[in-house]
Amino acid sequence: MSVTAADIKKLRDMTGAGMMDCKKALNESAGDFDKAIEVLRLKGQKVSAKRAENEANEGAVIALVSEDKTRGVIVKLSSETDFVSKNQGFVDGVNAIAEAALKTFPASKEELMEAATATGTVASALNDLVTKFTEKMELSYERLEAAVVAPYIHMGNKAGVIVGLSAAGDAAYEAGRDVAMQVAAMKPVAVDKDGVDQSIIDKEIEIGIELARKEGKPENLLDKIAKGKLNKFFKDNTLLNQAFVKDSKQNIAGYLNSVEKGLTVTDFKHVTLG
Template sequence: MSVTAADIKKLRDMTGAGMMDCKNALNEAEGDFDKAIETLRLKGQKVSAKRADNDANEGAVVALVSDDKTRGVIVKLSSETDFVSKNQEFVDGVNAIAEAALKAFPASKEELMEAAAGTSTVASLLNDLLTKFTEKMELTYERLEAAVVAPYIHMGNKAGVIVGLSSTGDAVYEAGRDVAMQVAAMKPVAVDENGVDQSIIDKEIEIGMELARQEGKPEAMLDKIAKGKLNKFFKDNTLLNQMFVKDNKQSIADYLNSVEKGLTVTDFKHVTIG
């Protein structure tokens, strides 16, 4: 059967693919729109493989929490160009994936791919975005569950944070929002020193000892000096020990204790573009 210009436009409107791609897909599918869409999706997958070595340093990040504020998710979809990352259809797609993630709350990215997104799945939605934009895309997914989870999205969807807190209530949630902004601004590596990976600690001690050695300190003092420097590292790089950016006279731990005695952060997730 002959493919009309109206058919090509209809398929383009449905998929966002290029005119010639739509024409070729319709010809190959003999006018069957469902088969043509599948052909375009298959082409999109090939495009993804061909562009696998490209950098995907742009994109959008979305952080959402449940209505009862006990669960939170972050979804990042990377792209190659800011032309794509700023496209409203792309951003809407990332939001749709985040909403699907929050509703299903899957344990892994692999499970997220199978989650329902509208009338389809997240995997199908991703494929649709790939077909439309023909850029390499990479999906990142994080989740968090706590007594209260508070979100923060940095301007332009360039970073997302979710913070879990140990208690409930409106004041706790608002404090969590402050702490989430702190995470975005100060990029802590862990909640406190107990959460710092041992490899990081070992490296900091090694660096501290070497610096002290270069300063001519006695060999017997190097370990003690390095551990002192490690404490400074913990103060600067762990969330509860950092000074609060909104009030640098108190630490995050002190700030949370002023909101509610014993209030603390149970965990946080921080995802950024690039």
């Protein structure tokens, strides 16, 4: 059958794919729109494979919490260029995936790919975005559950944070928002020193010993000096021990306790582009 300009435009409006790609897909599928969409999706898969070696350091990060504020998710979809990451259609697509993640709250990215969206599954939505924008895209996913979960999205969807707190309530939620902004600004590696990976601790001690040795400190004191530097590392790089950016006279632990006695952070997730 003959493919008309109206058919091509209709398929383009449905998929966002290029005019020539739509024309080829319609010709290949003998004018069947469902089959043409599948052709375009297959093309999207081929695009993704072809560009597998490309870097995807742009994109969008979306953080959402449930209506009762007890669950939160972060979805990051990386792209190759900021031209794509700033496109509203792309951002809307990432939002749709994040909403599916929040609704179904899957335990893993693999389960998220099977989650339902308004038009199919996350896997098909992702493939549609690849087809539309013809760039390599990579999906990341984090989730968190707590008495209260508070979100923060950095300007331009460049980073997303969700913070879980130990108690519910409006005051705790607002404090959580402050702490989420703290995480985005100060990039802690863990909630407190007990959450720091042993490999990081070992590396910091090793660095501390070498620095002390270069400063000419006695060999028998190197380990003690390095452990002192490690305590400084914990103060600067663990969330509860960091100075509060809104009031440097107190740390995050003290700030939360001032909001509600015993209030603390149970966990956080921080996802950034790049």
